[in-house]
Amino acid sequence: MDIIGLTGGTGSGKSVVSKELEKRNSFIIDCDKIAHRIILKGESAYNEILGYFGEDILDENGEITRKKLGQIVFLDKEKLKVLNKCTHKHIYNEVIKNIDECKKKGTFDRIIIDAPLLIEGGLTDLCDTVWVVYCDEDTRAERIVLRDNILPELAKRRIQSQKSFEEYKKVADVIIDNSGDLDSLKKQIDNILNSNER
Numbered sequence: 001m002d003i004i005g006l007t008g009g010t011g012s013g014k015s016v017v018s019k020e021l022e023k024r025n026s027f028i029i030d031c032d033k034i035a036h037r038i039i040l041k042g043e044s045a046y047n048e049i050l051g052y053f054g055e056d057i058l059d060e061n062g063e064i065t066r067k068k069l070g071q072i073v074f075l076d077k078e079k080l081k082v083l084n085k086c087t088h089k090h091i092y093n094e095v096i097k098n099i100d101e102c103k104k105k106g107t108f109d110r111i112i113i114d115a116p117l118l119i120e121g122g123l124t125d126l127c128d129t130v131w132v133v134y135c136d137e138d139t140r141a142e143r144i145v146l147r148d149n150i151l152p153e154l155a156k157r158r159i160q161s162q163k164s165f166e167e168y169k170k171v172a173d174v175i176i177d178n179s180g181d182l183d184s185l186k187k188q189i190d191n192i193l194n195s196n197e198r
Helices: 014-023 031-038 046-053 066-073 077-105 137-148 152-160 165-169 182-196
Strands: 002-007 026-030 110-114 129-134 174-177
Touching (some): 014 026, 014 182, 026 077, 031 077, 031 110, 046 066, 046 077, 066 077, 077 110, 129 165, 137 152, 174 182
Parallel strands (some): 002 110, 002 129, 026 110
């Protein structure tokens, strides 16, 4: 069973590609969902993050407020590195567990590791191929503004805090262009899957 790493910058449309792959009998490991879960109170990364960033990031129930944490790390690359260091090992371990569970079931055609930080998290080592989702920066910024209800300036800062497309290209076995419409995207996915299954 092939393991495909799916990555790309924020707003590139990884989740749309992931949903389309799920419709094509792929088991999806969503690293964003794992990252959200492991920072909850009592979960594996909670104390580490709290120890570094302090109680200002907590809400009234003692939960980490992702919005407050995001505002801190997206403006400071060093703090972003610290956050990633706190979370990557926990995400990696969860991904391994998910892969093992999926292989035991044996009912899927492939496993997709959907991860914005696939490279930084060391997850490319687990993949047979790496798919990078591309989209131009202006479209990405528009999508982020709509999705997260933030100012365009903040959306652009988020994009700039991540790897450039040139850096993603270095690890890509496959590049999916998500600048067009959904039909174009579906055709690309089907063509790639069909050529891989020959």
